[in-house]
Amino acid sequence: MLARLGFPQPFLSLNLFLVWQLLSDGVSGGSVVMGLILAWMLPRLTNNFWPERPATVKGWLLPMYLLRVVWDIITASVVVARLVLSTRQPQPVFISYPLSLEHPLAITMLASTISLTPGTVSADVSDDNRILLIHALDAKDEQEVIDTIRKRYEQPLQEIFQ
Template sequence: MTAERLGFPQPWLTVALFVVWQFLADSVTGASVVMGLILGVVIPQITHRFWPDSPSMKKPWVLVRYLTVVLYDIIVASISVTILILSPRQPRSAFVSYPLQLHDPLGITILANTISLTPGTVSADVSDDGTLLLIHALDVDDDAELIRAIHQRYEKPLLEMFR
């Protein structure tokens, strides 16, 4: 029996809402658990008409590795940006056009958000045909190296998850 047939049209959203509510509540109490469960069940029920078909993640276990890499990169980039800001050296900012290999809209969204979450980079735009992602980098020496790093660290695992 599928989760959708059991009344959970977006089971991952249900879990995510419950977990986020627990973090927002700042402590796990009976009331916060009940409220988290209510939100986790009711919000997906109300919004399920607006959601596209559920994404088909082919290798969900890759997500754990991906999140570990992203968390590590956020920490390292935070330190690098702090050092850059405190140093007298001027940053070499640039807009870089990143050629996308991903075609799945959810995968492209996750990639763009990952880039924006990493200090020093932000996703600025996706081309109309979905083949390019415009990225602003705070400090970049070599555009090709930035493109290679994003592909290896972020897009390649996403391709593995969604193909």
């Protein structure tokens, strides 16, 4: 029904509306009207640029995932801070991580999560979307890093984007 009213992407429209309310210093009549116009117009203008959406998205699992990521960002920052302040030399390593996710959106989310959490930055993804190149700041064992990422992030994402 929403699609026929001119909202092909209801979630994006909702986000645009809310962000505009936050930007315009309190909710007022003007900001609601402008927010509605933006929520209607921007998804239509950008519709052709969006990649194909995954078949099913279990959106209600996302908040749990985000909470876990926020917690990991905090602990990861403490770990990095300790390493920066210690005199020990870090042992950096490039890891090729075999992806089992297939959808580009899910891979993007995994790559962003990896960049923000435990001493790892995702550097590149292979052309066929099968392998992710990860740079780990300080790792003794490559397999351990791969297992952690698979258990902690990839499997929940797999569940969300089936």
